[in-house]
Every structure is written in C-alpha cells, then in structure tokens.
Amino acid sequence: MIVLKRLLFGSVLMALGASGAVAQEVLLTLTGAVADGEVKLTRADLDALEWHEIATSTSVTDGQPVFRGVLMRDILDRAQASGDTVTARALNDYVIEIPMDDFHEFDVIAALYMDGIALTPRDKGPVWIVYPRDDHSVLADIRYDMRWVWQLSALHVQ
Template sequence: MRFASPIALFCLSVSTAPLVAGESPPVLRISGQLANAPVTLSLADLKAMPVTTLETDTVVTDGMHRFTGVLMRDLLENLEAEGDIVTATALNDYIVDIPMTDFEDFDVIVAYAMDGAALDRADKGPLWIVYPRENHTELQDIRYDYRWVWQLSQLDVR
C-alpha cells in the first residue's frame, strides 16, 4: 500500500473555504488527474514545501538570476499526479501544454522569488515556471522558452 508523504497530506488538506483576515490568498489551482482534485494552494502553502534554488538566465530579463521555489516534479508527485501533459495557465490567459517528462528530466521549478525578492504580480509573479536553461544547452531553445509561464495561476494534469 502506498502512503502519501507529509507534504502531500499538507497540500491535500488545503481548504477552499472563505479567507479569514491575515490568511494567505490562493495563488495556484491544480486540477486533473490527481489523487484528490482540485487542489488550491496559497503562497504560504508553497513556501512550506521543500525549497529549491537555481541560478539561470532568461530570455526576458538581463543577466543571471537566482530563483527560489518548489520543484515541479515534487509538487506533482506529492499530489499523486498521473498524466503525460500539464496544461499551465497564466493570469493573462496564456496557456501552454508542457510534457510531464520536462519535470522528470530537468529541475523545473514553480518560482515565487527572484534574487531574494518575491515575484510581483506586476512583473512575472506571483508564480513563474522556471527552467534551468543555464545548465542544459537543449533548454536554450524557443520550444522551451514558451513553457516559461509567468503569472502562473493554474495547472491541469492530463
């Protein structure tokens, strides 16, 4: 019998009840082929998960940056996601399909901070899918650039 990890239990216990003053608002909805779907996470929920930091350049910023967030594969594994494609949707309705293999092959993160500062909704935040393009020449390709979803708001696993 397979038991859910403590992180999965934490994630799955996230409520969709109305917010109480001082609570962190929801920032990411995850639906589709999950053990218990849908799941809605706040920034505080994401920050309570194991942290990953990577340094890389991007095609939309100058120079190298240090991104902090959660490994996408860990997030999806802890939610017991089963599928081949993750459809990522941004606040501006940008939608892209990302193969699940990207998360298995590379340390892709859902970033909530860049260079130590929280990602602002006015500039790529509050969440941004970030690839470690600096570490892999194959990621320095326009096909992967389209998968860097800033202002990420929803994931749907199929």
C-alpha cells in the same frame, strides 16, 4: 485620507477569519488527474515543500538572475498528479501544454522570488515556471522558452 484608511481597515477586517488569522490566498490551482480532481495550493502549502535556487539566464531578463522556489515535480507529487501532460495557464490567459517529462528530466522550479525579491503579478509573479536553462544546452531551444509561464495560476494534468 480618512476614507482610504477606513477602506484599508475594512479590507483587513474582511481578510480576518473567525480565528483572527489572515486568510491564505490560493496561488496555484491544479485540476484534472490530481487528488479529488482539484488541489488548491496556498503560500503556506508551497512553504512546506523543499525550496531550491537556480541561477540561470532567461530570454526576458539580463544576466543570470537567481530564482528561488519549489520543484514543479514536488508540486505535482503533492497534488498526487498522474498524467503525461500539464496545461499551464497564466493570469493573463496564456496557455501552453508542457510534457510531464520536463519536470522529471530537469529541475524546473515554480519560482516565487527573483534575486531575493518576491515576484508579483506586475513582475511575472506570483509564480513563474523557470527551467535551469544554463545547465542543459537543449533548454536554450525556443520550444522551452515558450514553457516559462509567468503569472502561473493553474495547472491541468491529463
């Protein structure tokens, strides 16, 4: 027990910078046609954007969970992204190309919460691309289901 406490205390100390503040973990990295070729976003960066909620059904959950996060187009605007396609990569190395038009045609969010609970890597987080499926009948198509990237870690814009 003492060893565990020392390990935890040591980890906390390592996370503290010279100022004593806890270092911000990068949640999402954008590369390609973005500002300076790479933009790393922390939770604080996402918190600075306008938050949205979507209540919608999914192909992997029951009912209509309420998702909370920021619009994908706002993230791309923040990164000064310009391109036609976004290649989304998950922590589990799932990769899919998503047309940039999706983010302008629909209010797609980068969800960080589902039903008020923060998403974690064990439960599709920390970031999950969520489409407003129930608001547009076209989004019930399996092509869009493939674009619901959970455990999102990176976007490459081209």
